[in-house]
Amino acid sequence: MERRTFFQNAKRIVIKIGTSVLADEQLNFNLSFFKQLAKKVSALQQQEMEILIATSGAIAAGRVELGMKTRPSTLAAKQAAAAVGQIHLMRYYRTAFDQEQLEVAQVLLTHGDFQSRRRFLNARQTLLKLLQLKAIPLINENDTISVEEILVGDNDNLSALVSVLVDADLLILLCDVDGLYTANPDVDANAERIALVDDIKSVMGFAHDTNNPGSTGGMRTKLEAAQHAGSYGIPTLITTGQDLGQLSQIFRGEDIGTLILPQQKLRSRKHWIVHTLKPMGKILVDAGAVEALKKSGKSLLPAGVAKVEGNFNPGDPVDVAGPEGQPFARGLVSYGAVEVDRLKGQRSSDIESILGYKTQDEIIHRDHLALL
Numbered sequence: 485m486e487r488r489t490f491f492q493n494a495k496r497i498v499i500k501i502g503t504s505v506l507a508d509e510q511l512n513f514n515l516s517f518f519k520q521l522a523k524k525v526s527a528l529q530q531q532e533m534e535i536l537i538a539t540s541g542a543i544a545a546g547r548v549e550l551g552m553k554t555r556p557s558t559l560a561a562k563q564a565a566a567a568v569g570q571i572h573l574m575r576y577y578r579t580a581f582d583q584e585q586l587e588v589a590q591v592l593l594t595h596g597d598f599q600s601r602r603r604f605l606n607a608r609q610t611l612l613k614l615l616q617l618k619a620i621p622l623i624n625e626n627d628t629i630s631v632e633e634i635l636v637g638d639n640d641n642l643s644a645l646v647s648v649l650v651d652a653d654l655l656i657l658l659c660d661v662d663g664l665y666t667a668n669p670d671v672d673a674n675a676e677r678i679a680l681v682d683d684i685k686s687v688m689g690f691a692h693d694t695n696n697p698g699s700t701g702g703m704r705t706k707l708e709a710a711q712h713a714g715s716y717g718i719p720t721l722i723t724t725g726q727d728l729g730q731l732s733q734i735f736r737g738e739d740i741g742t743l744i745l746p747q748q749k750l751r752s753r754k755h756w757i758v759h760t761l762k763p764m765g766k767i768l769v770d771a772g773a774v775e776a777l778k779k780s781g782k783s784l785l786p787a788g789v790a791k792v793e794g795n796f797n798p799g800d801p802v803d804v805a806g807p808e809g810q811p812f813a814r815g816l817v818s819y820g821a822v823e824v825d826r827l828k829g830q831r832s833s834d835i836e837s838i839l840g841y842k843t844q845d846e847i848i849h850r851d852h853l854a855l856l
């Protein structure tokens with residue numbers, strides 16, 4: 485696909501912003517960066533894009549407030565700095581985004597939120613709801629309560645997990661270099677920027693750690709993040725946060741940063757649904773729904789459901805079968821078996837009055853449905 489078409493099709497985007505973008509080495513926070521960012525995000529939102537921001541900088545902001553000259557070495561000191569700093573970090577965003585009449589929302593996650601299916605789905609629903617409400621999620625790791633065992637540890641990897649969580653079309657990692665280089669550009673004059681990476685394994689050797697004392701990762705964690713996102717079909721762009729004007733150029737398809745293509749085709753998710761997941765139950769649908777799912781690429785709505793078999797929970801894989809019981813599709817279901825049974829034959833607009841709540845209009849959204 486042409487680079488331009490590719491970026492023009494990207495609608496849901498996670499932008500990760502590193503500490504080195506937000507503050508200099510003396511930890512002076514660059515308030516004009518926040519202002520510019522708010523302007524850019526507002527412009528992208530007007531182009532119908534959905535933006536989520538994964539932001540670092542809590543520990544750095546806390547160090548400033550607490551007068552900690554060096555990076556805290558103990559976990560408790562880091563956690564204390566993050567607790568103090570997170571408030572100030574949010575204040576910087578809030579002040580800047582206010583100017584653009586944009587609402588922001590603080591979302592603090594830990595690794596556990598990605599591991600348990602229930603918490604995964606819960607975080608997902610919240611983030612999707614925020615996007616629907618046009619509030620910009622500002623996501624960081626919940627450093628204050630993240631002990632070693634549940635720590636993601638760096639926001640590059642955290643942002644990749646978030647991209648998967650919300651099915652993003654693109655992950656952008658903003659850092660202090662304008663892409664991945666064949667060698668460390670700080671020390672090697674012959675280092676060249678790599679514009680496009682087809683096979684991430686071929687560039688893993690180019691990763692080096694950061695020299696910036698305020699930052700956590702380096703290219704290594706960025707490539708890890710790209711690899712993780714890529715294994716779910718999500719491409720990653722690594723570029724500098726120093727020039728936010730570039731964001732518009734990126735979406736015009738200009739050659740900026742390093743674009744890392746996913747290892748799997750974009751429809752890999754569907755492949756995964758069909759080949760990796762074990763169905764936990766079966767939903768039999770009427771002839772009209774068979775037609776709509778097979779021929780018109782529609783989602784499965786409550787009205788089309790005729791019968792429910794098995795015991796499944798929201799998010800579980802289930803088979804979808806026609807009236808004669810032969811499965812023809814598999815998908816991730818939005819409601820549990822008991823709820824789907826109660827909703828069968830009903831209208832989506834009645835879901836709330838039947839269940840007392842509504843998470844989705846669809847029993848299985850098209851994005852989570854694959855034909856067998």
Ligand code: GLU
Pocket residue numbers: 502503539540541542543544566624625627637638639640699700701
């Ligand atoms: N969560 C950390 C903070 O906000 C940053 C981790 C990272 O820089 O990757 O300070």
